Amino acid sequence: MMTNFILAPILVHMLTAILLLFFWGRVRAQKVISIIGNTIAFILCIRLFDLTLTHKNLILQVGGWEAPFGISFISDTFSAIMVLLTAIVGWAVGIYSTSAVNVSRIKFGYFFTYHFLIMGLLGAFLTGDIFNLYVWFEVVIISSFILLTVGGKKMQMEGAIKYVTMNMLASIIFLTAIAILYGITGTLNIADISMKVAQIENTGLVTVTALLFFIGFGIKSAVFPLYFWLPSSYHTPPSAIAAIFGGLLTKMGVYALFRIFTVIFTPDDFTLALMATLAGLTMITGALGTINKRNIRRVSSYLIVCHIGYLIAGLGLYTEIAFTAAIFYLIHDVIVKSNLFMLIGVIYKARDTVDMYRLGGVLKDYPFFSFIAAIVFFSLIGIPPLSGFWPKIHLFQESFVQENYYLLACLIFASFVTLFVLARMWSEIFWKDSPKPLTEKIDRFKNFSKSGKFALIFPILFLAAVTLCIGLGASLVFEIAGQAAHELKNPSIYIDAVLNQN
Amino acid sequence: MELLLVILVGVLYAGGVYLMFRRSMVRMLLGLVLISNGANILIFLIGGITKGKAPIIQADEQHFTDIYADPIPQALILTAIVISFALTAFAIVLLHKVYSTTGSDDLDSLNIQDLDI
Numbered sequence: 001m002m003t004n005f006i007l008a009p010i011l012v013h014m015l016t017a018i019l020l021l022f023f024w025g026r027v028r029a030q031k032v033i034s035i036i037g038n039t040i041a042f043i044l045c046i047r048l049f050d051l052t053l054t055h056k057n058l059i060l061q062v063g064g065w066e067a068p069f070g071i072s073f074i075s076d077t078f079s080a081i082m083v084l085l086t087a088i089v090g091w092a093v094g095i096y097s098t099s100a101v102n103v104s105r106i107k108f109g110y111f112f113t114y115h116f117l118i119m120g121l122l123g124a125f126l127t128g129d130i131f132n133l134y135v136w137f138e139v140v141i142i143s144s145f146i147l148l149t150v151g152g153k154k155m156q157m158e159g160a161i162k163y164v165t166m167n168m169l170a171s172i173i174f175l176t177a178i179a180i181l182y183g184i185t186g187t188l189n190i191a192d193i194s195m196k197v198a199q200i201e202n203t204g205l206v207t208v209t210a211l212l213f214f215i216g217f218g219i220k221s222a223v224f225p226l227y228f229w230l231p232s233s234y235h236t237p238p239s240a241i242a243a244i245f246g247g248l249l250t251k252m253g254v255y256a257l258f259r260i261f262t263v264i265f266t267p268d269d270f271t272l273a274l275m276a277t278l279a280g281l282t283m284i285t286g287a288l289g290t291i292n293k294r295n296i297r298r299v300s301s302y303l304i305v306c307h308i309g310y311l312i313a314g315l316g317l318y319t320e321i322a323f324t325a326a327i328f329y330l331i332h333d334v335i336v337k338s339n340l341f342m343l344i345g346v347i348y349k350a351r352d353t354v355d356m357y358r359l360g361g362v363l364k365d366y367p368f369f370s371f372i373a374a375i376v377f378f379s380l381i382g383i384p385p386l387s388g389f390w391p392k393i394h395l396f397q398e399s400f401v402q403e404n405y406y407l408l409a410c411l412i413f414a415s416f417v418t419l420f421v422l423a424r425m426w427s428e429i430f431w432k433d434s435p436k437p438l439t440e441k442i443d444r445f446k447n448f449s450k451s452g453k454f455a456l457i458f459p460i461l462f463l464a465a466v467t468l469c470i471g472l473g474a475s476l477v478f479e480i481a482g483q484a485a486h487e488l489k490n491p492s493i494y495i496d497a498v499l500n501q502n
Numbered sequence: 503m504e505l506l507l508v509i510l511v512g513v514l515y516a517g518g519v520y521l522m523f524r525r526s527m528v529r530m531l532l533g534l535v536l537i538s539n540g541a542n543i544l545i546f547l548i549g550g551i552t553k554g555k556a557p558i559i560q561a562d563e564q565h566f567t568d569i570y571a572d573p574i575p576q577a578l579i580l581t582a583i584v585i586s587f588a589l590t591a592f593a594i595v596l597l598h599k600v601y602s603t604t605g606s607d608d609l610d611s612l613n614i615q616d617l618d619i
Contacts, residue, residue: 135581135585138585141589142588142589146592149596153603154604157600157604158604161597161609162612164592164593165534168589169522169534169537172534176544178545179544180548182549183549
């Protein structure tokens, strides 16, 4: 269906950001406007998701220029899932930020940048033009640079320099790949490129271009051996920012990988073997990285890397069931990882440290909070019937059916290490008694106002409830993920939608 | 002309990669600038260089009869230049800030936070 509505969530975030400029430095007004903007965008994104599911896909040819000439926006099932996830996490973290981010950062335009970041993410998920995708990526990374560095101390600056360098390099590689792709096809529309690439006889050049894309997006989505920037930068910014980074930013790279390697390029055996191998190594190195860390935020950063491997494994197996499992895992991972970083933010406020050995006694002081944390931890490990279990079991099964035993071993190993690490985190943070006496100065969480506490706990509770719903309503989620996987596996649906729309 | 640009792109990429392998932060940034300029010229080059043929259809014709210069790469480069300009400006400010907090231009001195294993 042709509709202008597809741009509505993007415009809401842009207008909110512009409105925030007029209230520069006024903390309370910024918080209120941000919450209102996020809520409107959240409702619109749910509507967009609903419309996409009923009409199969939504198309917009910007300015009325027909498909291969103008910029197309398309929302198919996969895009709609990503938009909905962005909306859920964006809304939750937006509320969390009102209490968790300190006043000086808000005065330096935290919320303004935050809305531009979400706008860029939504744009990247909805666009159907490869150069437009590059521009949205740039919108996201420049916003993320600012969020990463704003009001930063020495440690944050150190993390930022690695993050900025690697992301700029990834963008340049992405741009180079676009240049070569434009040279061999002469078009920028993803659907049109797909048709033209299929006719090219020089397959060597196509493979090289595909691998350039893989490297560019591989840096952004933290695939082995390009992930080193992630664990050395994601633990430095405030937890609200880390939550949105950990949940959504790396997943944007994964989204682009899935899009590029299904619609534009059909990977040959070499590329698939490469992906499967790198997926396994990503899992192993990410898992090993978690074991010897004491800082729980660093452990969580390595867990992100480890679980990116699961998603790439789905791409490497390249069957419809594997895609379904990977998309389901993506849904689960975005929600749970964001929640994990928000949880850690609250723990830091309650104990003034993120060092495992100096934490403790959280269960005794905050039993309700610990109960929510338990749900998050369990679903991250994949205890049935919580959300992590269903996609994992399908990934295991599919790699078994495909006789890719290397990948199966890596999946099981990474799963086991996740269990070990989270069990250790649980016993160190929650069960163990606090090693030093708690004073007013350490437990800052108790001094928060009632509304402040609510703004910290409510988003965590909300995301935990979403996790529970995903786990308990797994059949419905499987249906939607299966629909998205079907569309990915048959790119002609996407191409027809963009080029032959009525 | 094409050959000259091909060599130029190669030199820019090679020089950029070489500079990025250095430990000095300023050199690393210069490397990034070189590579991004190389990418821009690559877009320009790969769209095909046609001299003096503007993509304008004559009034008495329906479509192009002659070869013409593709305007899209120029539009792409314009966008890419603006973006890389903004990113470079940000990176320079960041480098200055890092230098004023750590007092060092050496990338290896940025690993203090990695010590807490």
